[in-house]
Amino acid sequence: MPPGLAKPAPGPRRSYELVEGWGMAVAAPARVLRPRNVDEIRACFELARRDGVPLGLRGTGNSYGDASVNAAGHVLDISRMDRILRWDPATGVAELEPGVTVRQLWQRILPDGWWPRVASGTMFPTVAGALAMNVHGKNNYVAGTFGDACLEFDIVLPSGEVRTASREREPELFHAAIGGFGMLGCFSRVVLQTHRVHSGNLKVKALRAGNLRGMLDLMESRRATADYLVGWIDAFPGGAHSGRGLVHAASYQAPGEDPEPARSQTVSYQELPPTILGFPKADVWRILRLFNNDRGMRLINAVKYHVGRLEAAHGPRLQSHAGFAFLLDYVPNWKFAYGTEPGRRGLIQFQSFLPQAAAHDAWQEMLARCRAARLVPYLGVLKRHRSDPFWMTHAVDGWSLAMDFKVTPENRARLWDHCRTMTETVLAAGGRFYFAKDLVLGPEAVARFLPARDLQRFLALKRRLDPEGLLQTNLSRRLLEPLAAGAEGR
Amino acid sequence: MAAPDSSTQQAAGGLRALVVGGSSGLGAALVRQLVREGGRVAAIARGGDALESLAREVSGEASRAGGVLFVHAHDVRDTAAVPALFETIVRELDGLDLLVYTAGIMPPVGRTEYETEKDLDIMAVNFGGLVAWGNQAAQLFRTQRAGALVGISSIYGNRGRKGNPAYGASKAAMDNWLEALRNRLAGEGVHVCTVKPGYLSTRMNAGREGMFWVASPEQAAAAVLQAARTGANVRYVLRRWRVVGTLLYFIPSFVFRRLEF
Numbered sequence: 128m129p130p131g132l133a134k135p136a137p138g139p140r141r142s143y144e145l146v147e148g149w150g151m152a153v154a155a156p157a158r159v160l161r162p163r164n165v166d167e168i169r170a171c172f173e174l175a176r177r178d179g180v181p182l183g184l185r186g187t188g189n190s191y192g193d194a195s196v197n198a199a200g201h202v203l204d205i206s207r208m209d210r211i212l213r214w215d216p217a218t219g220v221a222e223l224e225p226g227v228t229v230r231q232l233w234q235r236i237l238p239d240g241w242w243p244r245v246a247s248g249t250m251f252p253t254v255a256g257a258l259a260m261n262v263h264g265k266n267n268y269v270a271g272t273f274g275d276a277c278l279e280f281d282i283v284l285p286s287g288e289v290r291t292a293s294r295e296r297e298p299e300l301f302h303a304a305i306g307g308f309g310m311l312g313c314f315s316r317v318v319l320q321t322h323r324v325h326s327g328n329l330k331v332k333a334l335r336a337g338n339l340r341g342m343l344d345l346m347e348s349r350r351a352t353a354d355y356l357v358g359w360i361d362a363f364p365g366g367a368h369s370g371r372g373l374v375h376a377a378s379y380q381a382p383g384e385d386p387e388p389a390r391s392q393t394v395s396y397q398e399l400p401p402t403i404l405g406f407p408k409a410d411v412w413r414i415l416r417l418f419n420n421d422r423g424m425r426l427i428n429a430v431k432y433h434v435g436r437l438e439a440a441h442g443p444r445l446q447s448h449a450g451f452a453f454l455l456d457y458v459p460n461w462k463f464a465y466g467t468e469p470g471r472r473g474l475i476q477f478q479s480f481l482p483q484a485a486a487h488d489a490w491q492e493m494l495a496r497c498r499a500a501r502l503v504p505y506l507g508v509l510k511r512h513r514s515d516p517f518w519m520t521h522a523v524d525g526w527s528l529a530m531d532f533k534v535t536p537e538n539r540a541r542l543w544d545h546c547r548t549m550t551e552t553v554l555a556a557g558g559r560f561y562f563a564k565d566l567v568l569g570p571e572a573v574a575r576f577l578p579a580r581d582l583q584r585f586l587a588l589k590r591r592l593d594p595e596g597l598l599q600t601n602l603s604r605r606l607l608e609p610l611a612a613g614a615e616g617r
Numbered sequence: 618m619a620a621p622d623s624s625t626q627q628a629a630g631g632l633r634a635l636v637v638g639g640s641s642g643l644g645a646a647l648v649r650q651l652v653r654e655g656g657r658v659a660a661i662a663r664g665g666d667a668l669e670s671l672a673r674e675v676s677g678e679a680s681r682a683g684g685v686l687f688v689h690a691h692d693v694r695d696t697a698a699v700p701a702l703f704e705t706i707v708r709e710l711d712g713l714d715l716l717v718y719t720a721g722i723m724p725p726v727g728r729t730e731y732e733t734e735k736d737l738d739i740m741a742v743n744f745g746g747l748v749a750w751g752n753q754a755a756q757l758f759r760t761q762r763a764g765a766l767v768g769i770s771s772i773y774g775n776r777g778r779k780g781n782p783a784y785g786a787s788k789a790a791m792d793n794w795l796e797a798l799r800n801r802l803a804g805e806g807v808h809v810c811t812v813k814p815g816y817l818s819t820r821m822n823a824g825r826e827g828m829f830w831v832a833s834p835e836q837a838a839a840a841v842l843q844a845a846r847t848g849a850n851v852r853y854v855l856r857r858w859r860v861v862g863t864l865l866y867f868i869p870s871f872v873f874r875r876l877e878f
Contacts, residue, residue, distance in 0.1 A: 136697035142753055143704040145761040156712075158704055159756075409804065467762050467806060 139167040139174075139203075146183075146202050150191040151462060151473025152534040153566060153601065155198035157183070161207045165315050169287045171203045172597060181599035184309030186256025187228065189249060191476045192566030193601035194260060194308055200599065203313060205255050211235055212316070219321040220278065225255030225314040232319070233449065234394045241321040242448055244276035249455040255314040260563035261306035261517055264452065265355040265377075268511040270322070272522055274305035275515055281316035285597045289315060303588050306517040308562045310585075310603055311592050326380035327391030328445040329355070333438040339370025339494070343487055343526065346511055349376040355451065358509030361428040362530065365498050369491060372507070373435040377451055397449035399457060408459055415464035419533065424505040471536055476564045477504075477546055478521075478529035480512060485556035486526040493549045497530070502538070502545045504530035518581040521561035529564070543567055562602060570609040586611050631655035631684060633710040637693065637750050638720030640667035642819030643769060646834035647717055647841060649675055652684040659706045662720075665690035693720045693746025694738070703753040712761075715845055716754040718747045719769040723821055726781045736783035743787035748794065755798060755807070762806035765845040768795045772813045772858060775865045776873060792851075799850060810844050811851045812837075815858035830855050 140161040147154035160171045175182035183197025185204045195202070206226040213222035216239035221232060230250035233243055246264045247257060256262075257273045258280065270276070279293040282304055290312075292301040304311045334349075336342040342358050349356055353376035360372035385391055403411050418427050455461075466472025481489055497503050508529040512522045521527075532542055546567040553560070559576045560568055574582065589611070599608075634651050638644040639660030645667075651658045652675045662668050668688035679686050687709050691702055707713045721743045724735065747768055758764030773781070774788025792811055799809035814837045816828040832840075832854045844852035853859040868876070 136700070141700040141704075142756040143700070143707050144756050147760065154761075156707070156757075469761055 138170050139163070140207065145469055146185070146196050147188070147469045148192050148194070148196055148473075148566065149189045149462070150475050150534070150566065151465065151467075151469055152475050152539075153193045153196055154470035155196050155601070157197055158201045159185075159204050160201055161204045163207050165283060165289060168203070168283045168313050168315060171201070171313075172283075172285055172287065175201050175597060176595075182597055183600040184255075184259065184313055184598065186226065186253030186259075187251050189247075189252045189256065190260060190563045191474075192562075192564060193605065194562055194565075195256070196601045197599060198601055199604070205313065206253060208315070209253075214239075216241070219323060221319045221321060223254050223317045223319065225317055226253045227317075228253055229257065232321075233397075236321055237324075237327060237392050237394070237397065237448065240324055240388065240392060242324045244270050244320060244322040245273045246448075246452040247273075248453065250449070250453045251456070254317045254319065258305050258314060258317060259307065259309045260561075261515075261520060261522075262563060263510070263512065263522065265357040265510060267522065268350060268356065268513050269354060271513065272306075272515050272517070272520065274302075274517050274520075276319050276321070277305060277317060278320055279318040280304070280314050282312040283315050284312040285593045285595070299584075299588065302516055303518050303585055306519040306521075306562075307585065308519070308602060309600065310589050310598050310607065312598070324379055324392075324448070325382040326385030326388045327393070327396055327447055328380060328385060329377040329448060329451050330380060330443045331375055331377045331446045331451060332443040333435060333441070334374040334376065335372075335432075335435050335439040336374065337371050338368055339491055340487055342370060342372050342374060342509060345374045346376075346509065349374070350511060352376075352378070354378050356511050357454075359431070360507035360509060360528075361432045362494055362497060362504045362507045363425045363428050365495065369494050370507075371432060372509070373432065373439070374509075375451075377446070391447070397447045399450060399453075403458065411458045412460045412463045415458065415461055419464045419505070421501070421503065424503075428505075465533055466535070473534050474505075474531050475534055475542070475546075475566050476529050476531050477549060477567065478527055478561050478564045479549070479553040480521050480523045480525065480527045480559040480561065481553065482523055482525040482557050484525075485558070486528075489552050489556040489558070490528050493528075493552055496548065496552075497545070500541075500545050502532060502542055504532050506531040518585050519562070519577065521559045523559050527561075562606075565602070565606075568606060570606050573606045574610055582610065631657065632714045633657045633712050634715040634717065635659045635661070635706055635710070635713060635754075637661045637716070637718045637746065638769075639688075640664060640671060642719075642821060643814065643817060643834045643837045643841070644717070644719040645671055646838035647719065648686065649678075650835070650838045650842060652679045652686050653682055655683040657685050657710045659687040659689065659710055661689050661691045661693075661702075661706075663690065663692050693749070694741045696745060696749035699749040699753060703750070703757075707757065713754070713757060713764060715765045715767070716750060717767045717769065717841060717845075718750055720746050721769065721771075721787075721821070723781065723784050726783070728779075739783040740787050740790070743784070744790045744794070747791055751794070751798065755802060758807040759802055759805045764806075765808040765810065766795075766798065767810045767812055767841055767845050769841070770795070770811050770813050772815060772853070772862045772865070774813070775862055776868070779874070779877075796850075808845070808848050810849055812841050812844055812854070813851065813858065813862060814840075814854045815861075817854075830857060 142159050144159050146157045162168045180200030183202045185195035185202050208224040209226040210224045219241045247262045261272045261274045263272045334345050336345050346356050355377040358374045360370050465474045510527050514524045515522045554575050636644050636647050639648045640662030648660045672688050754766050768791050770791045771788040773785045774792045795811045816831045837854045840854045
């Protein structure tokens with residue numbers, strides 16, 4: 128070797144890390160490969176093949192459960208391919224490398240008067256991850272899911288072939304890979320349609336309801352006029368107050384309504400404040416940790432509900448797009464309030480999607496069961512959805528309720544049992560689940576909530592495009608493989 | 618799923634540790650000490666022979682204490698090989714709690730010698746290797762939100778001496794890089810520590826004149842482990858060296874250039 132500072136090896140960057148789900152309740156060490164171009168994506172497939180192990184696809188790891196964890200092999204992390212390839216402020220069409228984050232996207236397009244058509248509750252997911260999990264925002268009922276905003280993508284198949292898919296060209300691949308949680312190939316280019324806005328602000332109105340029926344009615348009454356709707360519920364009180372909470376309804380400003388859109392559309396205007404009640408934000412989770420127990424969270428939820436009265440008494444106020452959309456980013460690392468031991472302590476989110484008619488009764492039953500089991504979610508979030516054409520979708524014409532449960536080594540087994548019971552209630556009511564959040568379902572639940580036709584054609588496409596089963600994750604081994612084995616046996 | 622849990626590992630005394638530059642001097646002393654505590658230890662050095670004899674020497678002690686030693690021949694200038702070797706080692710240790718970078722060279726440099734290749738070779742071994750190994754460790758440690766990275770620097774990094782410009786620069790680079798990593802990773806459960814041993818009675822210093830306040834490699838190894846466990850930022854092995862090290866920063870240049878330190 129010549130003296131001097133040596134050159135790195137060719138090929139994708141490589142490290143050995145602990146790869147965890149965002150909720151921290153699952154983690155596994157793995158070789159993480161970070162390709163920088165399509166050739167290196169192919170090289171990642173080859174490396175896994177040569178080592179005889181499966182490859183799991185990962186963006187920035189914002190799925191709550193095990194969707195981007197791979198305990199049996201390597202992980203391909205797409206986040207280094209993060210260039211914005213083309214942005215057209217005349218049409219609002221963005222052509223992106225797969226590792227571009229929602230954050231990069233909005234920061235680039237908002238000054239030109241555009242906003243992502245679908246924005247997840249956190250700005251850190253990559254567009255590839257958002258597409259693979261087909262994520263949604265608080266406007267799912269009007270704007271659809273992330274896949275609905277996608278015009279076209281390139282995908283690298285396990286064979287190394289790159290295919291381009293859109294609604295017109297390869298519609299099967301288009302509707303299967305979106306929401307197909309990285310089972311068919313690795314996105315290498317994503318084209319998105321964004322949404323025209325005329326201000327960096329939204330008009331936000333807060334409303335309060337004393338129980339779940341009131342919450343659903345409030346949201347329904349605003350559905351035709353609001354551009355975004357989100358409900359927060361306090362899951363602690365029972366009886367007549369079960370499911371009480373606050374609704375936030377937001378609307379875009381009309382052209383001319385904002386006298387200074389050039390100012391409100393700047394990135395600096397959108398930035399979230401650096402302190403909360405005077406505390407530096409980076410350390411706020413340490414304070415939250417003190418309250419991260421049943422008594423503390425009962426208190427915080429109650430305070431939030433009662434303070435909400437003041438907010439609800441107020442007329443609509445202006446809030447920045449980023450401030451409204453990315454609620455989860457308000458307190459950095461807030462999840463550490465649940466613990467900092469990967470794989471042992473953390474949270475799971477149990478998000479169930481129910482048709483319009485069945486939602487209320489099923490959730491009241493589930494909330495009552497949570498209280499009886501003393502496994503009460505620390506956070507409950509309601510959203511309105513609509514159905515979409517993607518094969519593996521979670522979306523229904525109805526509602527979703529997301530419940531955050533604390534996971535500890537002590538409560539883990541009991542919590543999983545509890546979720547199994549709730550799953551039964553959801554399935555019996557004709558509900559669905561969402562792979563970006565899940566860590567608790569079994570394959571039989573998936574076979575029940577997905578229409579048999581969609582599931583079978585997805586499994587068939589998986590067999591065709593990935594005959595050796597190269598692309599796998601903990602999630603796919605938990606939910607998909609048993610079904611694929613069953614389908615082959617038939 | 619076995620999540621790494623450094624606290625229980627440390628409580629049991631048995632660290633999972635990697636010593637880069639573990640065949641002689643401070644590195645070898647560290648390996649002995651870690652194995653004696655029942656640790657799962659990997660040692661890396663350029664020459665395989667010294668490692669093999671170290672492995673033979675400690676094997677009895679290791680099995681008595683419940684520890685185990687793995688050895689690997691590796692030239693730290695071969696940074697391209699680091700990611701694969703790092704993974705191999707973490708797998709065989711079943712996780713990693715501590716990485717100590719103690720590889721270093723200090724070839725004599727003549728008073729009128731200005732040799733680019735030689736100088737950059739010193740940088741490659743002392744600093745380039747640290748960057749390659751430290752970057753791998755940082756990625757594992759921050760994702761498991763636990764772990765300690767220790768770099769063995771030198772008081773010679775505090776000022777630019779006449780004696781060995783590249784050696785001093787490599788140590789100054791280590792100091793700055795380690796401090797930056799310490800600050801980067803402080804909020805993520807990872808500890809980064811800089812150790813400045815002062816004079817040690819090791820092969821690197823064999824035959825060297827004018828040494829004083831000399832510590833043994835064993836003393837230095839104990840100080841390194843203590844620093845890693847207690848979360849020290851910058852540690853001098855003998856406390857009086859801290860005084861010297863601190864004073865060095867305050868000597869004005871026109872005085873310093875007249876010293877033969």
